[in-house]
Structures are given as C-alpha cells and as structure tokens.
Amino acid sequence: MKILNKQQSTILLIIILTIGLAFYQSYRPSHTESVDTIKVMTYNVHLFTDMGSSGQNNLVEIAQLIKDAGADIIGLQESEGSRMASSNQYGVKWLADELNMYYYFGPSTHLGVWGVSLLSRWEILNPRVELLPSEGTLQRVAIVAEIDIPSPFGKISVIVTHLSFDLQEVQLAQAEKIVELAKNNDKTIAMGDFNTVIAQLDGKSINDDPTFVLLNNSLVDSWVESGGAADENTSFHFSEAEPDINNTRIDYIWYLGDFTVIIGNHQVLGDESVSDHRAILVEFTA
Amino acid sequence: MTENYGNFMYSGLSICLYMIMYEIVIHNIFVLNFGGGGLNSSVVLFLLTMTGFFYIGLHKFLRIHDKLVLNSILCFFVFIILLLSHPLIRLSMAVLAMILLTPIIIHALILQSRRYVISIIMGISFKEFIVVVMNNVSIQASTFTMLVFGVICIIWLSFGLKYPLSLLDEKASYPSISAVYLFIHLETFFLSSPSVQSTWFVRNYVFVILMMGVGLLLAYFIIETRMIEKLLRFSPILLFSFLLFSFLLIYYDLSYVRYIIISLTQLNAVLLLYIGIRENGSGSISRIGLKLGGIQFICIISSFLLVAAPFWTAMPGPVSTLVMYNDRLLMLLVGWIFAFSCVKGIKEEMN
Structure with missing residues (x-):
C-alpha cells in the first residue's frame, strides 16, 4: 500500500535531507590538548570576492591560506556574505566548517554593516557585538568574545573590529572605545582593519596618525614586538587611482596582558588575487 | 491541465534555477559596477532581467511554447558556459538563462494554474537543499559547488526531455503572473536563503x-x-x-x-x-x-x-x-x- 505518492515523497525526502545535512554540518570536535603557542591572524576578506571587478569568489583561497599558515584564531572583516550582492553566502560558517573551527558570525545582517567575524580552534564564549560611535557614517562595530585556550594560555579576551575610513574624529572615537574594551580584561588581543589611513591621505605619516598614536600609546603592537617596523607597508592595496597610498599598514594585531610575541614569526600573507587586503599573522607564547 | 510528477519536478527545478540565476546576476552586477571599476555598461544587463518584455517577442515571433524542449536544451548549454566563464560572460549567460527560463515558468503556470504552487514548493525545497549541500556558498565558490550545479542542470534537463509540458491551448485569459514573480523575488532575497x-x-x-x-x-x-x-x-x-x-x-x-x-x-x-x-x-x-x-x-x-x-x-x-x-x-x-x-x-x- 502506497502511503505517499512520488511527489509527496520527493518533497518530504528533500526537506528531511536538508535538515539532516544541516545538523551534520554543525558538528564540531573539541580540542583540549595543551598548546605551546597560538597563531593569531587578522584578515579583511572583501565580502568573499577577490580584489577589483573580476568577481571571483575567494573562499577556497582564504581557507587554504589560513590552513597553510596554521592560524588558530582569525579575526575577519568584511565578512558579511548574507546579501544578494555577495550571493547570499554564509562564508564565515563555510570557512569554519572547512577549517574545523568554531565561529562567531558577528553583527546581524539587518544592521547593514560590512561584517566582522571570529574563527577559533577553541570554543568561543560569551560573544557579543558592540556598536561603535559612527555619527554620520556607516555603522561600525566590534565583536568581543572570550576564548578558553588550553593551558598554559587560559581564557583570553578577543576583540575584532573594522573602523571607519572617512571621518577622522569618528575613527578616533571608535579607537577610544576599542581601547576601553581592551582594558576591561587582563589578557586581550584586539585586531582588525583599523583604517589608519585618513591622516596619510593628507600627507602625514603613520606616526602622525591620531588613531595610530592613540592605539600605540594604549596597547602593544604585536607586529613591532615581533620585529616588524611600525610604518612598514604590509596590507592594503589601493586602486591605481590612488598610487601614493599603496600597501599601507592598516591591519593590526594589538594586545594587552601577559603575552609574549615570538620574535621573527610575523607574516604578511595573500595578495590581490585573494582580497584587497593581506592577512597579518603573529605568534604568541603564554 | 496536465499534472504529473515529472512536470512538477521540471517546473520546480526551473524555478530553482531561475532563483540561482537571479542571485548570480545581482552578485555580478554588484561586483562589476561597485567592486572596483565603477559604474559601467554592464549595468545594462541588469535591465535585461525584465524578461517579460523578451517573452512577448519569444511567444509571438518564435512561438516558443511549441519549442520548449529546444529552449531547454539551449538553456542547458547556457548553464554550462556560465560555469566556465569570466564574470562578464557569466553575467550575460545568467541573464540569458533567465530569459530562456521565463517561457518555461509561464508555460507551467498556465498548465497548472493554482497547482503551480506545488511546483514552487518543490523549487524552493530544491533550492534550499542545494544551498545546504553547497554549504551556503555560491556555485562559483569551488569545483564541488560547480559540480553540484552541473548535476542539478542535468537532472533538470532530463525531466524536461522525459516529461515535456503539454502544448498550450489558445485561451481568452490566463493565470496572473504578478504574485508568482514577486514571490520568487521575496524567496530569493530572504525567505528561502x-x-x-x-x-x-x-x-x-x-x-x-x-x-x-x-x-x-x-x-x-x-x-x-x-x-x-x-x-x-x-x-x-x-x-x-x-x-x-x-x-x-x-x-x-x-x-x-x-x-x-x-x-x-x-x-x-x-x-x-x-x-x-x-x-x-x-x-x-x-x-x-x-x-x-x-x-x-x-x-x-x-x-x-x-x-x-x-x-x-x-x-x-x-x-x-x-x-x-x-x-x-x-x-x-x-x-x-x-x-x-x-x-x-x-x-x-x-x-
């Protein structure tokens, strides 16, 4: 006796398979083995599209880059993919599944922001979104979370952000908020795209950039601690229309607390075939 | 009114593919016009997604409803070219696919009338299933996603060849289309994602x-x-x-x-x-x-x-x-x- 006809069976089967597959994709094994060092990366992923107008999806390249680098904690910017402009992609989840990591998506899509997310080898605890002062410009956010890293690291606080690039006073207010959030915890890593470029567009150097000065006076620059130069050209590729500001340093990994940066292990990864930024990586010991 | 499993599968998958094409068009229009180069002539392709206007010519001059199988075969090759191409060609192919899928959608709607909702439910179910199989990334993201899309196209064409839609009778009036396309718009942008x-x-x-x-x-x-x-x-x-x-x-x-x-x-x-x-x-x-x-x-x-x-x-x-x-x-x-x-x-x- 047939209970369901072919059409009914098909719809039921497809929906059940969809739900089952979603469950399967959500499984995450835990990592409890102790670690000697942690590699931290920040990467602006350009809404999961490579630089310029070629429009190639860059998720596979990003995943490979992170895998090759062995990064443990990754802060992403421009990670909002849940819009038609980005083909309705849940890129953060895809990366987390591909890399077998935990993820925190970050600010809701309805906020109209460009996305800030976190990937971690270890479980992400108490994540939240903090709205940054953004008067007269796009809403900017920071995500704040804890990651309970196995010994000897213990629980650390992680902040990921993407600051404004158009109004200096707004950017400065946002940086002040980041510093305030960082100082709320004993051990904090604050990373992201800080867009310390506004002053440089006026012909000033990085050391005269108010946002950079504030952050540098309040937090520790892991790139410099690792042996890099503060004004080193590292990350952003501007268009040919603005050749004077090219390969400027606007992505940072700051920290506060009992961390030791491993000297010489700072890296710049990726190129414009992946994103309009490059990934910055540093390595810490406890 | 023709109603059989194969027809519902074919018309359902047509809707699914139309929604995927819609996503590709909007993504590529965005990338080509806002991703780096600024506004350019490719934006005209966005206007070509008003496939209804093409449909008038397709039905009147090409008598597309008598040639729906040929139309499907052509559309299949358009899908293949789309998979293998540069963004501008990909965009053009996606628009062309939307133009070719429109008569199929209209034909099925006329035949099935309100029962067309069954096709739509199938289409949305398939879309959601495909999206989850691809783990919520675009068909261009990896070799695997392109393969999934290719398989769906083959299944779609197979149903279209094995269960062709019946010919249309001349009628004084036909089912309304407005709600269908506005529903597809809503599903693509939000509800089915x-x-x-x-x-x-x-x-x-x-x-x-x-x-x-x-x-x-x-x-x-x-x-x-x-x-x-x-x-x-x-x-x-x-x-x-x-x-x-x-x-x-x-x-x-x-x-x-x-x-x-x-x-x-x-x-x-x-x-x-x-x-x-x-x-x-x-x-x-x-x-x-x-x-x-x-x-x-x-x-x-x-x-x-x-x-x-x-x-x-x-x-x-x-x-x-x-x-x-x-x-x-x-x-x-x-x-x-x-x-x-x-x-x-x-x-x-x-x-």
Missing part, C-alpha cells in the same frame, strides 16, 4: 533550516490535501497574518518564538501565493509578458535599493537618504509588495 535567515538576526543555523522546512511542509500539506479550499474564505486573515509575521521576522528577534515565526511567515507566503494566482488574471498571453516586465522593473528597483543600503555612503545624495539605515524597511517592502499583489485574488475569493 538559510544564510540570510540565519544572520538577519543571528540565529541558530540548524533551527532556522528546520523551521524553514516545517513551514514549507505545512504549506504543502495544506495545499495537497485541498485544505486550502476551506481556508480561502479566510483570505484577509491570511494576508494580515503574513503582514504581521513578516514584520516581526524582519524587525524583531523575539527570543522564544523567533523560529516559529520563520515557519509561519513561509507558510503564509505560500498560501497567499495560492490565492494570488488568479485563474483568469491576465488577458492575452502578450499581456502576461507586459505585466511581468512591469513587475520585474519593480524588482530591479527593489534589488538596487537593497544592495545599495549597506553602501549608502557611496551612493548619490537622494539614494543615500532613501536607503540609509533602511535595510529592514526595504526588506519588509519586498514581502509586503508581494502580499499586496495578492489582494485582487483575495477580493475574488471574498465575492
């Missing part, structure tokens, strides 16, 4: 998928068992329910009931669509094309505003003012425009 539903307010991905599936299954059950016929007299309540649930879904994240609202919104949307497909809603078959073109123009405006909203600082003054911080309102309007397109159908039921 696990990614959007999971992150609009950040929600548990698995529960989102579960409740999307529950909503579709309930809708299917109500329509398949003909329970919908008893609900037709409550059409105004269905309309009001959809307006309310879509408003709650888009504006609020109500902790305990958020997932139920996902189901209820999807359920109400499908039931409204059933009502919105009026048996004699369009005059001549050319008028279907004309109306469709008009509806698609509204969809273009809506799409542009939704895409522009998160980039309002880069938009010209009036557009910037219109879209600034209005992501929710613009998304709500997508749903409500669809809902109001069903009002004529509701009025007919109440008379």
Whole structure:
C-alpha cells in the first residue's frame, strides 16, 4: 500500500535531507590538548570576492591560506556574505566548517554593516557585538568574545573590529572605545582593519596618525614586538587611482596582558588575487 | 491541465534555477559596477532581467511554447558556459538563462494554474537543499559547488526531455503572473536563503533550516490535501497574518518564538501565493509578458535599493537618504509588495 505518492515523497525526502545535512554540518570536535603557542591572524576578506571587478569568489583561497599558515584564531572583516550582492553566502560558517573551527558570525545582517567575524580552534564564549560611535557614517562595530585556550594560555579576551575610513574624529572615537574594551580584561588581543589611513591621505605619516598614536600609546603592537617596523607597508592595496597610498599598514594585531610575541614569526600573507587586503599573522607564547 | 510528477519536478527545478540565476546576476552586477571599476555598461544587463518584455517577442515571433524542449536544451548549454566563464560572460549567460527560463515558468503556470504552487514548493525545497549541500556558498565558490550545479542542470534537463509540458491551448485569459514573480523575488532575497535567515538576526543555523522546512511542509500539506479550499474564505486573515509575521521576522528577534515565526511567515507566503494566482488574471498571453516586465522593473528597483543600503555612503545624495539605515524597511517592502499583489485574488475569493 502506497502511503505517499512520488511527489509527496520527493518533497518530504528533500526537506528531511536538508535538515539532516544541516545538523551534520554543525558538528564540531573539541580540542583540549595543551598548546605551546597560538597563531593569531587578522584578515579583511572583501565580502568573499577577490580584489577589483573580476568577481571571483575567494573562499577556497582564504581557507587554504589560513590552513597553510596554521592560524588558530582569525579575526575577519568584511565578512558579511548574507546579501544578494555577495550571493547570499554564509562564508564565515563555510570557512569554519572547512577549517574545523568554531565561529562567531558577528553583527546581524539587518544592521547593514560590512561584517566582522571570529574563527577559533577553541570554543568561543560569551560573544557579543558592540556598536561603535559612527555619527554620520556607516555603522561600525566590534565583536568581543572570550576564548578558553588550553593551558598554559587560559581564557583570553578577543576583540575584532573594522573602523571607519572617512571621518577622522569618528575613527578616533571608535579607537577610544576599542581601547576601553581592551582594558576591561587582563589578557586581550584586539585586531582588525583599523583604517589608519585618513591622516596619510593628507600627507602625514603613520606616526602622525591620531588613531595610530592613540592605539600605540594604549596597547602593544604585536607586529613591532615581533620585529616588524611600525610604518612598514604590509596590507592594503589601493586602486591605481590612488598610487601614493599603496600597501599601507592598516591591519593590526594589538594586545594587552601577559603575552609574549615570538620574535621573527610575523607574516604578511595573500595578495590581490585573494582580497584587497593581506592577512597579518603573529605568534604568541603564554 | 496536465499534472504529473515529472512536470512538477521540471517546473520546480526551473524555478530553482531561475532563483540561482537571479542571485548570480545581482552578485555580478554588484561586483562589476561597485567592486572596483565603477559604474559601467554592464549595468545594462541588469535591465535585461525584465524578461517579460523578451517573452512577448519569444511567444509571438518564435512561438516558443511549441519549442520548449529546444529552449531547454539551449538553456542547458547556457548553464554550462556560465560555469566556465569570466564574470562578464557569466553575467550575460545568467541573464540569458533567465530569459530562456521565463517561457518555461509561464508555460507551467498556465498548465497548472493554482497547482503551480506545488511546483514552487518543490523549487524552493530544491533550492534550499542545494544551498545546504553547497554549504551556503555560491556555485562559483569551488569545483564541488560547480559540480553540484552541473548535476542539478542535468537532472533538470532530463525531466524536461522525459516529461515535456503539454502544448498550450489558445485561451481568452490566463493565470496572473504578478504574485508568482514577486514571490520568487521575496524567496530569493530572504525567505528561502538559510544564510540570510540565519544572520538577519543571528540565529541558530540548524533551527532556522528546520523551521524553514516545517513551514514549507505545512504549506504543502495544506495545499495537497485541498485544505486550502476551506481556508480561502479566510483570505484577509491570511494576508494580515503574513503582514504581521513578516514584520516581526524582519524587525524583531523575539527570543522564544523567533523560529516559529520563520515557519509561519513561509507558510503564509505560500498560501497567499495560492490565492494570488488568479485563474483568469491576465488577458492575452502578450499581456502576461507586459505585466511581468512591469513587475520585474519593480524588482530591479527593489534589488538596487537593497544592495545599495549597506553602501549608502557611496551612493548619490537622494539614494543615500532613501536607503540609509533602511535595510529592514526595504526588506519588509519586498514581502509586503508581494502580499499586496495578492489582494485582487483575495477580493475574488471574498465575492
């Protein structure tokens, strides 16, 4: 006796398979083995599209880059993919599944922001979104979370952000908020795209950039601690229309607390075939 | 009216593929015009998504409804070229695919009338399944996703060749198309996307998928068992329910009931669509094309505003003012425009 006809069976089967597959994709094994060092990366992923107008999806390249680098904690910017402009992609989840990591998506899509997310080898605890002062410009956010890293690291606080690039006073207010959030915890890593470029567009150097000065006076620059130069050209590729500001340093990994940066292990990864930024990586010991 | 499993599969997969093409078009238009080079002539291709206007010529001069199998074979090759191409060609192929899929969608709608909702439910189910199989990335993301898309195209074409749709009879009037395309617009932008539903307010991905599936299954059950016929007299309540649930879904994240609202919104949307497909809603078959073109123009405006909203600082003054911080309102309007397109159908039921 047939209970369901072919059409009914098909719809039921497809929906059940969809739900089952979603469950399967959500499984995450835990990592409890102790670690000697942690590699931290920040990467602006350009809404999961490579630089310029070629429009190639860059998720596979990003995943490979992170895998090759062995990064443990990754802060992403421009990670909002849940819009038609980005083909309705849940890129953060895809990366987390591909890399077998935990993820925190970050600010809701309805906020109209460009996305800030976190990937971690270890479980992400108490994540939240903090709205940054953004008067007269796009809403900017920071995500704040804890990651309970196995010994000897213990629980650390992680902040990921993407600051404004158009109004200096707004950017400065946002940086002040980041510093305030960082100082709320004993051990904090604050990373992201800080867009310390506004002053440089006026012909000033990085050391005269108010946002950079504030952050540098309040937090520790892991790139410099690792042996890099503060004004080193590292990350952003501007268009040919603005050749004077090219390969400027606007992505940072700051920290506060009992961390030791491993000297010489700072890296710049990726190129414009992946994103309009490059990934910055540093390595810490406890 | 022809109704068999194969026809529903073919027309359902046609809708699924149309939605995928729609996503590709909007993504590539965005990338080609805002990703680096600035506004350029490729934006004209966006206007070509008013496939209704092409349909008038296709049906009148090419008598496309007598050649639907050939049309499908051509469309299949367009899909293959799309997979292997540079963004501008990909975009062009996606637009061409939308043009070629339109007569298939219209043909199936004319044959199935209100039962076309079954095809739509199948189409959305397939779309969601494909999206989850690809783990919520675009078909261009990797070799695997391209393979999945290729397999779906082969299955689609196989059903089209094995279960060709019956020829159309000349009629005085035809089912209305407006609600169908506005529904497809709503589903593509929001309701059928696990990614959007999971992150609009950040929600548990698995529960989102579960409740999307529950909503579709309930809708299917109500329509398949003909329970919908008893609900037709409550059409105004269905309309009001959809307006309310879509408003709650888009504006609020109500902790305990958020997932139920996902189901209820999807359920109400499908039931409204059933009502919105009026048996004699369009005059001549050319008028279907004309109306469709008009509806698609509204969809273009809506799409542009939704895409522009998160980039309002880069938009010209009036557009910037219109879209600034209005992501929710613009998304709500997508749903409500669809809902109001069903009002004529509701009025007919109440008379």
